[in-house]
Amino acid sequence: MKSLAGRISRLGIRTKMLLATVSMVMVVGLLMVALVEAITSSYVTRELDEWGASAATNLANNAVEPLLTGNVMEAHHLVENTVRTYDDIAYAFVEDEGGEVVAHSFSGDFPRDLSRINQPGPDEESSVRLLDTEVGLIRDIAVPVQEGRAGFVHVGVSEDFLYQQIADTRNRLILVVLLLSAGGAGMVLLFGHMAMKPLKVLAGKARRVGAGELDVVVPVRTRDEIGVLAQSFNEMAGALKDKIGEISEAREKYKSLVKNVPGVVYTIAADSGVPLYVSPKWTELTGYEVDNSPEIWYKPVHPDDREAARREFKEALAGGGEYALEFRIVHRETGEVRYVSNSGTPVTGDDNSLLCYDGIITDITERRSVEQQLLQSQKLESIGQLAGGVAHDLNNYLMAVQGYTELTMIGMDRESEEHRNLAEARKSIGRATELTRKLLLFGRRSEVDLRPTDINAVLSGLSGMLGRLIGERYRLTCDSRGNALIVNGDTGLLEQVIVNLVINARDAMPDGGEIGISASLADVDQQLLRTKAAGSSTGPGAYACITVTDSGVGIETEELSRIFEPFFTTKPVGQGTGLGLSVIYSIVEQHGGWIGVDSTCGRGTSISVYLPALERPAEAELFREAGGSRGRGRGEQILVVEDEEAVRQLLENVLQSNGYKAVAAAGAHEAHDIFSRNGNGVRLIISDVVLPDGNGVSLVNELVDGRSGIGVVLLSGYTADLVDRKQIEARGFDFLQKPFKLDELLETIDGALGGKGKS
DSSP: OHHHHHHHHTSOHHHHHHHHHHHHHHHHHHHHHHHHHHHHHHHHHHHHHHHHHHHHHHHHHHTHHHHHHTOHHHHHHHHHHHHHHOTTEEEEEEEETTSOEEEEOOSSSOOGGGTTSSOOOTTOSOEEEEEEETTEEEEEEEEEETTTTSEEEEEEEETHHHHHHHHHHHHHHHHHHHHHHHHHHHHHHHHHHHHHHHHHHHHHHHHHHHTTOTTOOOOOOOSSHHHHHHHHHHHHHHHHHHHHHHHHHHHHHHHHHHHHSSSEEEEEETTTOOEEEEOTHHHHHHSOOOOSOGGGGTTTBOHHHHHHHHHHHHHHHHHTSOEEEEEEEEOTTTOOEEEEEEEEEEEEOTTOOEEEEEEEEEEOHHHHHHHHHHHHHHHHHHHHHHHHHHHHHHHHHHHHHHHHHHHHHTTOOTTSHHHHHHHHHHHHHHHHHHHHHHHHHHTTOSOOOOEEEEHHHHHHHHHHHHHHHHOTTEEEEEEOOSSOOEEEEOHHHHHHHHHHHHHHHHHTOTTOEEEEEEEEEEEEOHHHHHHHSTTOOOOSEEEEEEEEEEOSOOOOHHHHTTTTSTTOOOSOTTSOOSOHHHHHHHHHHHTTOEEEEEEETTTEEEEEEEEEBOSSOOOOOOOOOOOOOOOOOSSOEEEEEOSSHHHHHHHHHHHHHTTOEEEEESSHHHHHHHHHHHGGGEEEEEEESEETTEEHHHHHHHHHTTOOSOEEEEEESOOOOHHHHHHHHHHTOEEEESSOOHHHHHHHHHHHHTTTTBO
């Protein structure tokens, strides 16, 4: 049955309609044939009985006289005449009142079984009984003669006539049914063709839409169901076109996003880690082709990170939450090591079941480099603040030691042992002063004198001295040819940078070697700045590049990130302070530049200093030392504000011994008190910038406000506040950096009292 239903389901609509129509007509026709046959059979049977009874009655009426007279011949004649007259009468016989057969139409002996087999009742006019004989079914009709007193007449009517009538009727009905079926089939075919034609058109249009032709339109020619179907198809095709357009646009946006996103976009199965989608950038990042193995994620991982990455990744997937992992990968073809970040987010279904993970792998090598450089910069900043504070205190102490040493040496015999001892002490103080200057430079608390400076001229001036400094075992090449290479720099500090770099190069080659120095103009782009000068405020453009190279032992990778840390050194104990590169780093930053380092163990190191080049070259300005002879006071009153007692007493002694009247205060409040009592007599104010109860610049501004003829000299071990420095320059105040020589102090005082530095 199922097979038949399956076969029918595969037939076309027109065939199905044809089969349904013909089947329906046939069933109805057969039902009609059966019904008509039943009706016809009943009718013909009744007619046959009536006709047979009529023939038997007629025979009975004619047989009265022969039965009463006993004329057998006449009776035979009547029976044979009846059988001959009616074709459908199979037999006829006459019985007397005693049941004896008087005459019959049988050619042989009379079948005794027919005698008295059918006798009408007393009140019946006839009796009919169906007999099954050798010649077929016979309807035996018995009619009494004179109510049975004279006998009975039997007529056997064959039912062949009955069946012939029924068969004729059935055949005519079947013919009608066949004609109706054929006509119905024809109508079905006609109307099916009319209905199927637009459906075929619709099907063709649907196939074209399926092939991608979204502009197909089905003409609507009728208002029936097919017309409604065509209209619905057009609406569906239009909606499908709009939706496909939206999907295509979304797909293009997604492709563009995946293509332009700075990383590998992927989707993985939550249970197995099998990649469901991996963007093409995977091959670009790792050098490996995309495959369907869960091991794809671990192939490019650095061997030292692989086990940890595998464990952490599996734990993250098992956890069912967001994850963010960082590890190193090795490019399959180039061998380049990169840092990557692998982060993912779980994707859940409507029932909150975990389906998969969407993730992205990004290259964070530059970010790690920036973070390390920023961390290094912050570390240097913290240590610089500490170093600057220590240097400030040391300068105060050195100021006192140097001042009292110079006071003691005044008037001594230069050939005496005491003078020589003090001279050596003063040299040691100078070396200590240079050390604090380095600390201040590192802490960015020493002011630099920036002027247009020719780097090539600086290198030319240093070349001879550098040759003597490194010794005969080293070969120095200095390439300073070409046009002027101008930067805004402090010549002394730039010389210090070059000298320190050359000394480091020398120390990296204990057995001798070659040291190269070169200067060139470099065009630096944003990419180089991001990788080499992260955290710096410098921008892209033209830079003067000073490069010092050596062929020494090189620097270990682990140590590269620490070489600019203060007090970090790879030299043996006693052969280095660890401040050389730290000071260089600070000097270069103060000049708005940055440092690049390339080093390979066993092959040497190249350190490049980048300084912003001036757009228009200019002659480097030369420093000129202030001249003039030391002045002598004539009793001018000078207010000294200094919180360090040793320095304050030194200044008082120096001023008084040189003809000045000194009034000292240990802080801002005490200075205000003194000035309020005796301010009219003060000709000069000497104040430390940093005071325990205030700021020296603010103090002198308050004291000289509205007064003329008062000079100002400010002192400090460092100048940390740029706003104060700007105020000092704006007001024209004199400034001395501690520790200073007494001659410098006296010359500055003489200039301030002579009109320079007046408010």
